[in-house]
Amino acid sequence: MDFVVLDTEGKPELSELAIVDSQGRLIFEGFSSDYPNHNPNLPNLKSLKTLLSEFLALVQGKKIVCHYAKHDVEILQSSFRRVGLVFPKLEFECTWDKAKSVWPGLESHSLEYLSKHLNLQVKKQHFIKDMAHAARYDAQFTYQLYRRMIMEQLKQQPNPFSGSRVDSPFQTHPDYFGTYRQEYLTLESILTDIKLDSNRQSKGVVVIGEPGTGKTHLMMRLANERLTNNRLLFIRQPNHPKAILHHIYSRILESLVQSVGSATQLDYLIINSFSKILSFRVTSQKDQEIIKALKDKNLDALGAEGTARRREYWQHIEKRISEWWTSHYSSGGFALAILKGIVKYCSYTDLRRKDIATRWLAANILSAEEAELVGLPNWSEDLSQEAFSLEAISVLAKLSILDEPLIIVFDQLEGLGLSHNREILFNFGEAIKEIFTHVPNSLVILNMFPDRWEQFQASFDNSIIGRVSQYQIHLRQPDETELKAILGVKLQAVNIPLELLFTDEDLEDILGQKPIRAVLNRAADYYNYRVRQIPLASVKENLHKLDTKEQLQQQLRIVEQQQQKLTQAFLSLVQAIQEPGSVDLANLYQQFLPEPPKLQLHTSDNIIEYLTRKKAELEQQYTNLPIISDYDDMGKLKTIAEAFNHIKSMRLTQYRLGKRVLPEHIVVETGNKNYVMGFLQLDPSTTSFTSRIANFNELVSLHPHDRFGLFRDERLTQVRGKAGKERVAQLNNSSNGSFILFSKQDRISLDLTYQTIIDIQNRDLDVDLELALNVFITYQEWHYWLFSMFGFGKTFVQVA
Numbered sequence: 001m002d003f004v005v006l007d008t009e010g011k012p013e014l015s016e017l018a019i020v021d022s023q024g025r026l027i028f029e030g031f032s033s034d035y036p037n038h039n040p041n042l043p044n045l046k047s048l049k050t051l052l053s054e055f056l057a058l059v060q061g062k063k064i065v066c067h068y069a070k071h072d073v074e075i076l077q078s079s080f081r082r083v084g085l086v087f088p089k090l091e092f093e094c095t096w097d098k099a100k101s102v103w104p105g106l107e108s109h110s111l112e113y114l115s116k117h118l119n120l121q122v123k124k125q126h127f128i129k130d131m132a133h134a135a136r137y138d139a140q141f142t143y144q145l146y147r148r149m150i151m152e153q154l155k156q157q158p159n160p161f162s163g164s165r166v167d168s169p170f171q172t173h174p175d176y177f178g179t180y181r182q183e184y185l186t187l188e189s190i191l192t193d194i195k196l197d198s199n200r201q202s203k204g205v206v207v208i209g210e211p212g213t214g215k216t217h218l219m220m221r222l223a224n225e226r227l228t229n230n231r232l233l234f235i236r237q238p239n240h241p242k243a244i245l246h247h248i249y250s251r252i253l254e255s256l257v258q259s260v261g262s263a264t265q266l267d268y269l270i271i272n273s274f275s276k277i278l279s280f281r282v283t284s285q286k287d288q289e290i291i292k293a294l295k296d297k298n299l300d301a302l303g304a305e306g307t308a309r310r311r312e313y314w315q316h317i318e319k320r321i322s323e324w325w326t327s328h329y330s331s332g333g334f335a336l337a338i339l340k341g342i343v344k345y346c347s348y349t350d351l352r353r354k355d356i357a358t359r360w361l362a363a364n365i366l367s368a369e370e371a372e373l374v375g376l377p378n379w380s381e382d383l384s385q386e387a388f389s390l391e392a393i394s395v396l397a398k399l400s401i402l403d404e405p406l407i408i409v410f411d412q413l414e415g416l417g418l419s420h421n422r423e424i425l426f427n428f429g430e431a432i433k434e435i436f437t438h439v440p441n442s443l444v445i446l447n448m449f450p451d452r453w454e455q456f457q458a459s460f461d462n463s464i465i466g467r468v469s470q471y472q473i474h475l476r477q478p479d480e481t482e483l484k485a486i487l488g489v490k491l492q493a494v495n496i497p498l499e500l501l502f503t504d505e506d507l508e509d510i511l512g513q514k515p516i517r518a519v520l521n522r523a524a525d526y527y528n529y530r531v532r533q534i535p536l537a538s539v540k541e542n543l544h545k546l547d548t549k550e551q552l553q554q555q556l557r558i559v560e561q562q563q564q565k566l567t568q569a570f571l572s573l574v575q576a577i578q579e580p581g582s583v584d585l586a587n588l589y590q591q592f593l594p595e596p597p598k599l600q601l602h603t604s605d606n607i608i609e610y611l612t613r614k615k616a617e618l619e620q621q622y623t624n625l626p627i628i629s630d631y632d633d634m635g636k637l638k639t640i641a642e643a644f645n646h647i648k649s650m651r652l653t654q655y656r657l658g659k660r661v662l663p664e665h666i667v668v669e670t671g672n673k674n675y676v677m678g679f680l681q682l683d684p685s686t687t688s689f690t691s692r693i694a695n696f697n698e699l700v701s702l703h704p705h706d707r708f709g710l711f712r713d714e715r716l717t718q719v720r721g722k723a724g725k726e727r728v729a730q731l732n733n734s735s736n737g738s739f740i741l742f743s744k745q746d747r748i749s750l751d752l753t754y755q756t757i758i759d760i761q762n763r764d765l766d767v768d769l770e771l772a773l774n775v776f777i778t779y780q781e782w783h784y785w786l787f788s789m790f791g792f793g794k795t796f797v798q799v800a
Helices: 050-059 069-082 094-101 111-117 135-154 182-195 215-226 244-256 267-278 287-293 308-328 335-347 351-361 369-376 383-398 421-438 450-459 461-469 478-491 504-511 518-531 549-580 585-592 599-619 630-644 687-702 722-733 744-761 769-778
Strands: 001-007 015-021 026-032 065-066 091-094 205-206 233-237 406-410 444-448 469-476 649-651 664-667 674-679 707-713 735-744
Touching: 001 050, 001 069, 001 135, 015 135, 026 050, 026 135, 026 450, 050 069, 065 069, 065 135, 069 091, 069 094, 091 094, 094 111, 094 135, 111 135, 111 182, 135 244, 135 504, 135 518, 182 205, 182 215, 182 444, 182 469, 182 687, 205 450, 205 461, 215 233, 215 406, 233 244, 233 267, 244 267, 244 383, 244 421, 244 630, 267 287, 267 308, 267 335, 267 383, 267 421, 287 308, 287 421, 308 335, 335 351, 335 383, 383 406, 421 444, 421 450, 421 461, 444 450, 478 504, 478 518, 504 518, 599 769, 630 649, 630 674, 630 744, 630 769, 687 707, 687 735, 722 735, 735 744, 744 769
Parallel strands: 001 065, 065 091, 205 444, 205 469, 233 406, 406 444, 674 707, 707 735
Antiparallel strands: 001 015, 015 026, 649 664, 664 674
């Protein structure tokens, strides 16, 4: 928003003129030598024509802001006519008109009245009537008025600096491309090297940066720029030592079903790969028609879903793909079955069928009804998910050779450095080694803190370190110019220049923060202060920028509010005495007596704001069924339990029942009672489901003093079989056990707690872990069975 503030004096022709730029600086002041009674010694005394010519040079292409612009336009038009110039087409904005809509209830909207009413200042001086009607003076106060109007209108818009953290590369945030430009070009160059390598060997990159420097933001830029060509796969920290590869593959599948325009990443991978496979040997008209439909990305040309024509085309595609794979790779293992599942996924437009096919591709056993619906055979119950996952990742990578290199990003890895995650860390290193050995045509990126990277180097042998760190990219702190550009890009959402929003002192404090996220967070605080008058917290001396008069006015407003509350309370008490029962005294007590002290008020409020925002995101995502596994859910629960050890001592163990397989579970020993929590997400029609719940029931009877809960996500297939129902009833009829459908509230509670802990470990949320957990326990909105299980309130079995 490029503008200047203008004030003119004179009647009917121009006497004097002043221009203030968008940063509040006086950039022009001139007096007309043609105007009578001017002192010949005035500075900048020029002919009217010269004055108007210089005025035009400064305002060309800019919006001109004036108070009561009609008057200024009339003076300028009259002056242009007098010197024989054509009055140009200029854009004016009137603060007098604007003020009437922004503050409609005021008795006047003159510059003097508004300046005094709004306590405006120029050079720390309030408006003085005797100094008005000087162009410079009025222009400077008009600038302050315009600035205040902008702030008033911004109150209705979200803070452009909030949400400074990028959670995943698939989000969209304002991006200043000048920052880390060379680092981004390095990543693109490596992708080119992989594509040009005849062996298509995968390469590793470690992106190293302090918390908040923008590692995930850089991945977001890579996604935004490359998703039309490459497939970007985002993998968060694994949390269970027995399922590292399955965790990686599950997150890869979740990434592949992310939308890119009108299709998913998986659709694009398959469309590009399959069209090339079929192009190698065109033997029929059908081949030509399929190739055209794939290249045009118009799969509807192959027939409507459910029609014989569409089935015939996709059966032909499956046959040709299988022939190509067999001729280029081994026909053993799971590869051909995985290819068939991928073909099925692409052949469907119905979202339910696509979701079922995705879960099948994740090696989940389907119900008989689901398997029939998508036409895929069920997996064996003794399938090794780790071996399957590695082969599936390899199949996707080999298909990508006909497309573009895969970009596999590992992020949020900081928790792996904790002592209780040592086994996960070791197995993660081995999994990465397997990926480099068996997965071609991929750029593998690890985002790391400097100290965590040092720990990884000390933990892994050279065979792992050498592969993952073929390239190292270190993210530096941007300089002041870059930081201002980043802030400016954020402000494009509200169309306001940086200097109009913040003072020089504000910017000095904002730009002095490290790293980038701290700069944006401080800018968010200042935005709330300038726009919404929310007191600054932990910014220099809180209200140090308010002058004495403004501080006094704020204090008086607070005192008046307190007096009003006390008066209302007194009148209510009088009424209660005179008319017993007419006033709810308990409500009066809660309304007027001081609240109990909160936990470190500002930090606590920040946590609640984070939780509120994160909870809303999880609720929005709930209908998008993720790949749910017992290992992943149990890993989340263990992470939470280890975190709660900071505020309540507990011991985590597991029960055994000889060699029999139990559901994934943990035993939480809190001193007074043991709480046992397990997950059973298997398809209930399988023998594995019934045998594991039967074994769990035996544990329940063997430990009568423990509390047992076995959870299953309510979005999965219901238990309908006779044997399964009998085992569920047996558990529910026991005195100390329950089979509980994991509701939406349960899922969000678990994921919200887990993500908060992970974000704190990764220093994405800059608060103390113990404080955050206390907020969960203290505030009833977040208090649920999860914390009850750790000894904070009722047991989860009673809640269920």
